[in-house]
Structure formats: C-alpha cells, structure tokens
Amino acid sequence: MKAIVYGEYGGPEMLRLAEVPEPKVGPDSVLVEVRAASVNPVDWKLREGYLDAAIETFFPVIPGWDVAGVVERPGPSVPEFAPGDEVIGYVREDVLRRGTYAQKVAAPVRSLARKPRNLTWAQAASLPLAGLTAYQSLVHRLRVADGDTVLVHAASGGVGSLAVQIARARGARVIGTASERNHGFLRSLGAEPVSYGEGLEDRVSEIVPGGVTAVFDAVGGDALAATPKLAAEGARVASVADGSVTELGGSYLFVRPDSADLTALVELVEAGKVTVEIAEVLPLEEAAEAQRRNAEGHTRGKIAIEVSR
Template sequence: MKAAILEQFNHPLTIKNLEIPTPQPNEVLVKVKASGLNPLDIKIQQGAAAHAQVALPAVPGIDMAGIIERPGDNVRSFKAGDEVFGMAGGIGKLQGTLAEYVSVDADLLALKPANLSFKQAAAIPLVFITAWQALANKGKVTFGQTVLVHGGAGGVGHVAVQLALAKGAGVFATVSHNNRELIESYGAIPIDYTRLSVEQYVNEYTDGLGFDLVLDTIGGSVLDDSFKAVKRNTGHVVSILGWGTHSLAPLSFRSATYSGVFTLYPLLSGEERASYGNILREATKLIEAGKLRPFVSSTHYTLETVNNAYADLANKSISGKIVVEI
C-alpha cells in the first residue's frame, strides 16, 4: 500500500510502499477513503507535540473515513463492506490514517453517517469527540443554559457550537468579524472579540452575570478570559488547551469550577476506547438528524499533494477542515 511517512521532524512527508497491515483480534482492516487533518498533525510534524508520543519514522494522520476490508478475530460489531469513521491512529505507536489501509481497534469506530461523503465524515472524529467530552461529559450542558465557545469558527469550535445548540442551550461564540455569518448560520450569536473586551461582552450578553458554561478551544490568555466570563457560583469552564500557567484567582472569586480535556489518552493508553466509538455514534445521530454539519474545505488533496495540505493548514490559508482523499 501507499502511505505518507514522516521520517524527520520539520521535514516534508514522503510517499512510500508499505505492507498492508494484518488486523489483530478486536481490530478491523479499513480501506481508507479520506483522512482529516487537524492542527495537532502540524505540531506532530514539527516535533512540537511530545504529548502525542510519536516515534519516527511514522505514518501520520489521526482521523479517517473508509470501508472495512476485513474484520479481525473477535470482532462482531462490524463486517466487511461497512462504511465507518473514527479517530483511528497517528498517536503513540498506532499507524496513522494517511495511507491506503489502516488496521484499527474496532472500539474506536462507528458507522459513517449515511448523509455524509467520506470526505465530510473524515473531518468529524477528533473535533466531535473533543467537543462532546468538553460539553456533554465535563460541562454537562443542559437545555436553557448559556454557553460561550471561544474560537467558534475553529475545528472543535464550530462543532461545539452546533452540539450545544442541539442540546438546547443558548450559544455565543467569539469569532473575528469575517466569521460572523458562519456562526449566525448555525443559530448562535457571534461575539467580535476584536471589538469587545471580556467585561463588555459579559455585560452586553448576560447583564453582567456571566455564562453558565465556557469552552476554551484556544488556550493561553483566552483561558484567563474564560475565568472572567463564567457565571458566579454555578458556572463551569472547560479547556482543551489548558496547559499553561494561570492564575485561578478570577475563577475562585467567582466560585466557579474548571475541567480539562485530553482527547489523546485512550489512544495512548488503550483504556476507555469504546467510549470513543459510542461518542461517534452520537455524532452519527445528530448528523443524520440534520443537527450537525461539518465545515469542510472544497480544495482537493491526495496523498501525492499531502504536503500542500499540511502547508495550507499551517498557513491557515484555507477555510474549512482540510481533508486528504485517498
């Protein structure tokens, strides 16, 4: 099979021929149709993602959608010919998805939404799993709450906005002026962070009370802003990039709470992988019900042009999720 290989950090990927993997018990061999890229893929290529524990040479790529070629022993949940998607590899010692085939733990997969193409489906797994963990598992989002999503037009952000809306929350999202229409098209309220300070938009949109649930998808100073934007006593902040050093004083003075999300852990540890297949089944339900749609770039990339895809993602020169079709 053809596969993209990362042989040195901070170098382009190369295309090589590898042996098609053999599925182990509880794995399925998947013919990959599309591989979705995420900012983490860029950090891995640059050698700036020690937490991903990738050892070179490696096949990168975390997300994928494809067709099951052959189930391994003990797999009863899928059969040959099933169309599936999942956050499947590219982390630790797991082969990534920028290849014609990948052998995947069946627990990590779910049936692809029938109303999405392979390209669209490959844009979903990591961002949806992260958004679900943040809002549903950690944030316990419920009907009628006010939810603020920082970075609402980003990969995790645009999915989180739609997920919170599907849960019946009133949703606000910080975005630049250029992304107002995208957020409005989902039914949420855009907040131009370049025009308003935290104090100003908390006053304008919550009468100074703060938001019930705040999701930080950016980290750094935005997490500090989140501590100032959350509601007193009952509010909760969740961050997917809470890795820096921060003062907890603003959060403590509001008597609010905080949670962090580390989406890679089940792939690295082997623990709780079935939870990811279950979360993706929730994604399929929402997508097939018309409550969630991915924002995918129309630009066409293949294995042969994979370095162009990486460059465009790194330069942020393309709108929408970048997906490599295989």
C-alpha cells in the first residue's frame, strides 16, 4: 500500500511517498481503508523530533493521528464495528511508527467512533484530534456550563473554532481572540471576537467588565501570560499549547483517545451544534506541503489530506 513516510527527523522535505506493508490487525484493532486524514501541529513537531524524549520512535514513521474511512476488517475481539462501517478516529498509539497518512491503518478500537452522517470525509477526518482536544478541555477540565463566560485564545484555528462551538453548545457566552479578518467567521460560530495583541486586556474588559469565568488557551505565549488580567476571581484556566499554565494555577492538557468522548462529539455534529471548518484539502502526495502550511500557523480551520474516494 502507499503511505507517506520519513526515515529520520527533519524538515518537511523528509516526507516521501512509499510502498509499505499493509498493517497487521491485532485482536483489539480495526483495519480501516482510509478516505481522508488531517494535519495537526503535532504531526510536524513529531517529524522534527520535538517529542523524542516523550514518545519512542521506530523509523520509518508514517505520520498522522486523524483518520476517516471505511472498516475493512475488525479484529476478533471487536464486536463494535463490521466491514463497511464508516468511522473516524484519533489513532494515537504508545509509540511513533504507523500513522494515518496511508491507504490503510490498523486503528485500536478505543480510538474510533462512527463517522458523522452530515460531514464530508475531509471534515470527518479533521474532527477527532482537534475536537477531542477542545472537548476534553472544556468538559472535563474547565467544566464549562450554562452561565459561564469563556475566553478562547486562537479561536479561529482548528482547535479554537471547535472550542467556541462546544462551549456555546454547553450554554456559555464565548469571547474569542483572532485576527480582524477572522472576526466575521467567529461571529458566525456564536462568539464575540476581539483582536489579540497590545490592548487585549482593555478590549476584553470592555466586553466583560468583571472578567471571564473560564479560559481555554490554544496558542500560549503572550496570550496565556495576559490571562490573569482577563479572568474573574476563581476562573478556571486550561491550555493545550503552553505548560506554563500550571504557574497560573491552571491545567495543561494533552489529548487522549477516547471513544465515548468522540461519540459525544459526533452527536453534537449531527445535532447541528458543531461543524468543522476546512481551509483546504490536498492529495496524499502533497503531505509535505500540507504540513508546511499548517506550520505557518495562519490557517482558519483545518487542512485535510485526501487519500482515496
């Protein structure tokens, strides 16, 4: 089968299209014929070796943790899925070796849920990692509920735009930071947009004089550092981009595969409360370019990779 691989850490030029063996399917896994994958910042950070101290790597590596596709064969201890089922998954294993930029992937059943009926393959493939990141932060860490006012940093990005929608679905008022060109997009999601950068404190205070009750950070750095001045006393803070959030009394989250959480996301999508913004779709052979564009950090929504139709 065809897959994108890299044989050592390095830049996007390390990625190449190759013929690789079809993956073996363990008892608790499902062989998925991949229709689409999506690009996340962790993909190129792993490729450049940033997480080498945390995740054991076996070269050559097939990148990618997001998938949407059709079940070809379930493992012997997987009654949940049958051949022909359409599924999505956040397919992260305990080591870095085989990913989703491939024609087929063996996905642990704990990482899968059924595909939302109202999403395209590209949208469906772009939901799992970003959606779970937002969902687990807002629901399990921040416990966002009706009556909250939530500030979302980097609200127009792949994770941030989903966080806005999930918070709104839970009854919260949402303030979202983004560049001015994305303010209309944020309004369409139900958020009140503010421009990031100098003067952010004044702009947020004008909208929410008493401060926000919860902060979800998807960018880190200066935005996170400004958070204490934007939050009400006792506000909950979570970041998925900057571990220094713990110094502010907040929590840092690295998303984990969870079939129940992913199913909850699917239900929100099918109820019309959450959708996935796609910036562009590139073919599998242009995966290097897809990662380059993602690393630039200016994408509204997600970049998807079409593997097959």
